[in-house]
Amino acid sequence: MILVYEYMEKGPLRNYLYGNELPSLSWKQRLEICIEAAKGLHYLHTGYSQTIIHRDVKSTNILLGEGFLAKVSDFGLSKLGASIGETHVSTAVKGTFGYLDPEYFKTQKLTDKSDVYSFGVTLLEVLCARPVIDQSLASEEINLAEWALMWLSRGQLEKIIDPRLVGEINENSLRKFGEIAEKCLQEYGMDRPAIGDVLWNLEYCLQLQETEVRREPYEDSGTSEAHFPSAPFVRRMHSSVVSHGTATSGESRSDITNSNVFSQLISGEGR
Template sequence: ATRATNPFENRRFKYKELKVITHDFKNIIGKGGFGLVYFGKLQDGIPVAVKMRSESSKRGNAEFLAEARHLARVHHKNLVSLIGYCKNRKHLGLVYEFMDGGNLEHRLRGGDVSHGETPLTWLQRLKIALESAYGLEYLHRSCRPPLIHTDVKTQNILLTSNLEAKLSDFGLTRAFSSESKTHTSTRPAGTIGYLDPEYYTTSRLSEKSDVYSFGIVLLVLITGQSAIIDDDDGEKVNIANWVHERLSEGYLDRLIDLRIRGDCDHNSVRKVVDLALQCTQHVGRDRPTMTEVVEGLMESLQMVLCSMQSSSIETSDDSGVAADVQSVDVLEIEEAR
């Protein structure tokens, strides 16, 4: 992968600079395992997100600095860029590019209606899934040594205002040896609902652990549900089990998010459901690679675009469809891989 030119690459900030950038840490835009995230602007007006490690954080300095180390060496269109860092005896901070569209979880929960945010269409959801898959495929295939993200979830997929998707939060990312492609960890990893079930018995993470988590992301995109669902009996079940149960009853329609149910290509949805269920197989070796996931999502996207073009020809009203199709140039997305 070619290394992007970044004028701020590895820039070290003083703590007092971060105070100026963030207007004395005035505007909180997020909260993670390390601490709070603040909005800021560099001297030239470029908006940034500043993540500061809180003293009460359960994650140590080593993990915080691991995030900086990993991000300093990964460069991909669908991974959030690290602009710089701050490290002194009292403070640790990371400065990122600012993603003005918020995170995917927020958008799926309804977004900001006051700012005119509408529910994501199936086409938009597919594009977000594909771009996120590209970022994950890059970590697994193009990094040396390869990287396991270990905390793939809708909250860690950030969006621009144009709905370009980028993976974020690399604090728990692990390097794994190219021979075993696994990493043994006794520390907590991932998020309940998204975490590879194999991890509970083996304490081992692999690239297939990321594939499992990504499969859960796909199911959340399709259904609009959370990764853990309250079923009809009031018990909490994993979304993969919930989907299996609905499919066994022959209810594909009832799986689809109500907000897009009447306006999506059901063949395409079925293909992504099947792909997601392959990703969430209990045994890691039975899951596809992220390259295979990317290929499956590309095929599904092509199905949607063909269906939309056919529909526009039949109705001879292609104004809205043309705009949607134009917003997703498959060749352009493929070239960004």
């Protein structure tokens, strides 16, 4: 068995974060990459007749192409989600240590919120530009998620960001980004947002970065629709998913239009 993908010339996102002598990504580029990846996951979760759970969301499985367009890849561990009337899929735990949803790890109950947790870890990886598990660091710093949540609780996330981003990130954009990551990393899946909500908030982070509108912390908290851009740009979800093997469902998936996706995001009814 093999996995077949379209050619993504710039390779994995991880290579542009740490461990390689490649040009650093700007904060705007990183936000755009996160947004594209979130669109890919949103398509997997809502764009098919049954939810598809990726199960291995991480920076090495987000590939970059021309213009740093990001696409989700590697569906070797992917699994169909719960059927109508069910809340989860019971399955053996698989994934990558450091990105694994703790609830899934403890209960072996898999939901789409497991992908949301892994994506939250990836968001922190993008912000801090360090491995999610680094045994060479002090004990409190080994696990990126735990370390970042500690600084988030102190309201000092700016102290652990990638040094190359210092002075570049708008404080409102950083605050909102940290809030998104924190919500994705809630211990229980029911307390995490849907990937569609994460997508909307990331779009808002980008708007805050580009417009540099002055806002108070309380104005950017929560996930109320009032806090989102009035007309966020959402391209077709399937554009952010790298083709896998010889899947024959691509033709039917391509019928999802911008308006379909937009109505799903607004109504919260998904499919």
